[in-house]
Amino acid sequence: ILNVEQSPQSLHVQEGDSTNFTCSFPSSNFYALHWYRWETAKSPEALFVMTLNGDEKKKGRISATLNTKEGYSYLYIKGSQPEDSATYLCAFIAGYGNKLVFGAGTILRVKS
Amino acid sequence: GAGVSQSPRYKVTKRGQDVALRCDPISGHVSLYWYRQALGQGPEFLTYFNYEAQQDKSGLPNDRFSAERPEGSISTLTIQRTEQRDSAMYRCASSLVSPDTQYFGPGTRLTVL
Numbered sequence: 001i002l003n004v005e006q007s008p009q010s011l012h013v014q015e016g017d018s019t020n021f022t023c024s025f026p027s028s029n030f031y032a033l034h035w036y037r038w039e040t041a042k043s044p045e046a047l048f049v050m051t052l053n054g055d056e057k058k059k060g061r062i063s064a065t066l067n068t069k070e071g072y073s074y075l076y077i078k079g080s081q082p083e084d085s086a087t088y089l090c091a092f093i094a095g096y097g098n099k100l101v102f103g104a105g106t107i108l109r110v111k112s
Numbered sequence: 113g114a115g116v117s118q119s120p121r122y123k124v125t126k127r128g129q130d131v132a133l134r135c136d137p138i139s140g141h142v143s144l145y146w147y148r149q150a151l152g153q154g155p156e157f158l159t160y161f162n163y164e165a166q167q168d169k170s171g172l173p174n175d176r177f178s179a180e181r182p183e184g185s186i187s188t189l190t191i192q193r194t195e196q197r198d199s200a201m202y203r204c205a206s207s208l209v210s211p212d213t214q215y216f217g218p219g220t221r222l223t224v225l
Contacts, residue, residue, distance in 0.1 A: 103154055
């Protein structure tokens with residue numbers, strides 16, 4: 001059974017704070033890792049697809065790193081804004097890409 | 113179309129009835145996925161297609177659940193003899209190919225009374 005864990009479960013920060021979350025996944029048989037941003041009542045929105053060990057991706061104030069040997073990925077948000085409030089989901093693909101196995105997500109709340 | 117669409121958006125049915133949920137993927141996307149999402153949880157994989165071929169149905173909970181994509185475009189997820197525990201948000205996603213970025217539809221909220 002593939003287990004994808006995210007921590008922390010929730011995070012409350014002040015506007016302007018920088019923050020990061022962790023996604024842990026099996027280090028064997030890695031194929032890809034996805035990060036999604038999900039606002040309640042909307043559809044998950046893709047942030048990054050990461051495939052190579054050591055990958056770093058950036059989109060505006062959000063960036064992510066990947067360590068496939070130890071089985072973790074970090075998502076960073078620099079200078080959090082209230083509009084960053086959402087649930088951040090990571091999802092792991094094993095073997096030759098097929099199904100995504102999602103973590104439970106990290107809920108971020110940014111107070112102005 | 114501009115994005116993945118799903119219909120109906122909301123479905124309320126009585127226990128024991130059959131329901132069919134439709135997904136219209138982004139035009140040209142080869143891969144189509146179905147997920148079920150409980151409140152406050154991440155999506156849980158049900159099944160996926162490349163073109164019209166069902167590649168993996170390991171996430172379907174039991175034989176009351178089935179899916180098809182006969183022409184490699186629109187897909188239907190069918191739940192027979194619905195039970196209250198089937199109540200959830202059912203999401204569809206498509207990608208150009210697997211394992212590219214998946215684009216999610218708005219979901220169908222199924223409530224079984």
